[in-house]
Amino acid sequence: MVVRMRRNRSQTAKRRSHHAISGTRLSTCECGALRVSHRACPKCGKYNGRVIIDIVARAKRDARRAKRKQTELRESGQTSETKEATQN
Numbered sequence: 001m002v003v004r005m006r007r008n009r010s011q012t013a014k015r016r017s018h019h020a021i022s023g024t025r026l027s028t029c030e031c032g033a034l035r036v037s038h039r040a041c042p043k044c045g046k047y048n049g050r051v052i053i054d055i056v057a058r059a060k061r062d063a064r065r066a067k068r069k070q071t072e073l074r075e076s077g078q079t080s081e082t083k084e085a086t087q088n
């Protein structure tokens with residue numbers, strides 16, 4: 001038996017020629033930074049004019065976590081990454 005309505009490779013490729021995804025659409029925040037729409041701004045933490053994310057607290061938390069990770073690496077004897085981090 002043969003498929004009567006079978007699409008050949010060319011027809012499939014022609015249909016798929018419109019399927020390419022474009023880059024992310026970025027809008028500018030009121031602070032001037034680029035941000036993804038419907039997401040809070042990573043620079044100022046605002047969404048729709050209101051402050052949603054406490055940027056200062058988050059930066060402190062990230063610094064504390066990085067420091068803790070460094071100490072854990074040092075204690076476990078993996079000093080190669082810490083050396084690289086201090087060089088850079």
Ligand SMILES: [Zn+2]
Nearest residue numbers: 029031041044
């Ligand atoms: Zn912003």
